Amino acid sequence: MDPESSDDEVPSLVVPDIEQKTSQPITQDEAPDLVPSITTTDPVTKVPITIVTGYLGAGKTTLLNYILTEQHGKKIAVILNEFGDTIDIEKQLTVSDASSTSASPIPFVPLANGCICCSVKDVGVAAIENLMEQRGLFDYILLETTGLADPGNIAPLFWLDDGLGSTIFLDGIVTLVDAKNVLKSLDEGAGDERKEEEGVRHDDHGPLLTTAHLQISHADVILVNKADLVSDEELQQVVERIQSINGLARIQTTTKSQVPKLEGVLLDIHAYDQVKDADLVFASKGHSHLDPSITTTTLQFPPLTPSQIPLFDTFLRTLLWDNELPHIAPSAYTPFEIHRLKGRIPLRSSNGQEGKMLIVQGVRDVYDVMEVEGTGEKEGGEAKLVLIGKGVGQEAVRESLGMSLVEGG
Ligand SMILES: Nc1nc2c(ncn2[C@@H]2O[C@H](COP(=O)(O)OP(=O)(O)OP(=O)(O)O)[C@@H](O)[C@H]2O)c(=O)[nH]1
Numbered sequence: 001m002d003p004e005s006s007d008d009e010v011p012s013l014v015v016p017d018i019e020q021k022t023s024q025p026i027t028q029d030e031a032p033d034l035v036p037s038i039t040t041t042d043p044v045t046k047v048p049i050t051i052v053t054g055y056l057g058a059g060k061t062t063l064l065n066y067i068l069t070e071q072h073g074k075k076i077a078v079i080l081n082e083f084g085d086t087i088d089i090e091k092q093l094t095v096s097d098a099s100s101t102s103a104s105p106i107p108f109v110p111l112a113n114g115c116i117c118c119s120v121k122d123v124g125v126a127a128i129e130n131l132m133e134q135r136g137l138f139d140y141i142l143l144e145t146t147g148l149a150d151p152g153n154i155a156p157l158f159w160l161d162d163g164l165g166s167t168i169f170l171d172g173i174v175t176l177v178d179a180k181n182v183l184k185s186l187d188e189g190a191g192d193e194r195k196e197e198e199g200v201r202h203d204d205h206g207p208l209l210t211t212a213h214l215q216i217s218h219a220d221v222i223l224v225n226k227a228d229l230v231s232d233e234e235l236q237q238v239v240e241r242i243q244s245i246n247g248l249a250r251i252q253t254t255t256k257s258q259v260p261k262l263e264g265v266l267l268d269i270h271a272y273d274q275v276k277d278a279d280l281v282f283a284s285k286g287h288s289h290l291d292p293s294i295t296t297t298t299l300q301f302p303p304l305t306p307s308q309i310p311l312f313d314t315f316l317r318t319l320l321w322d323n324e325l326p327h328i329a330p331s332a333y334t335p336f337e338i339h340r341l342k343g344r345i346p347l348r349s350s351n352g353q354e355g356k357m358l359i360v361q362g363v364r365d366v367y368d369v370m371e372v373e374g375t376g377e378k379e380g381g382e383a384k385l386v387l388i389g390k391g392v393g394q395e396a397v398r399e400s401l402g403m404s405l406v407e408g409g
């Protein structure tokens, strides 16, 4: 919902009233050129995009190669965002798609010299728009980020930029984790060479908040790769640490980034347009907080009445846009940061008709609330709002929600 619309509608996509950094028109020679290919006039069908992220050397390119050589019948375009001149090496690695029978090579967009999440955002958007001129040649986009990218800055690009939002949709964020080195990265920031000017997210309120934390906390799927390099115990320890950070993501352990199945597991997962009850089961079980920086917490509460909907939306806005907890004195809680949120909120229908449901999705300060038909669950189903981030487990968050939903409060 944009700020102007009336409160009683169920808000749809809401974005903070940040002045949008309007992307300056990129001159043609700035936007990377595409591999030449046939243009087609296929009607606009929204093309899914999967963001592949993960630390340097975790196995992103190995995954892309694996996907490009698997027989899945998809025509995939690849956007490679690598620092500096590794782009050519990556290009050979990535678009060597032996299996592609199509005469034209895979549409491939190199985005070198910077990180799409911070320094080449506009070029990235222009490159994707450019790519979409060739739609019809492909029906899926894979975007491999640099090893140092913060996916929380990239995901909203596909929500915020209504130009892009009309032709592509974010299907999910896949994070590759190096089983052998991830704990060091999380505990010591090993390998986190983000430059200060990029606003390195080492948090001065306590424990380290590294790029590895961000890539894990924002993931919809996490591949714990290089399993062959660690013992079973070490692998289990890594999986448990990652699960305690992100209780929503589906986690697989892999070697050479090879997953048994792509469809519905890595691709076409629709992580942003639906929230199934099964998605929230693990997160709702409550877990030991193994990581000092980032945790997952689940707020459970009774179904909302129609008049509580705007109260709930005000709670979300204050939480995500103002970084404050309504009704709680700032001195009564420590600074928090929301990376990802998902919710299924049954609505108590006033006349007993089968309850509708609010589905909530959020990444950092961009969130989306959709009203959908209930799935026939009995009315008493609890509402669940799962938060992933820093400081989300403090009792004040729960209290603030409870006080926010008091009608006439
Ligand atoms: N032992 C082992 N090596 C792996 C595995 N997966 C990938 N590798 C190797 O690890 C190295 C890095 O893999 P890449 O796929 O290039 O990793 P990346 O994340 O794309 O790396 P950057 O582009 O530098 O960020 C390559 O030599 C891969 O062959 C694995 O499961 N086990």
Ligand SMILES: [Zn+2]
Residues within 6 Å of the ligand: 115, 116, 117, 118, 119, 148, 149, 150, 198
């Ligand atoms: Zn970046």
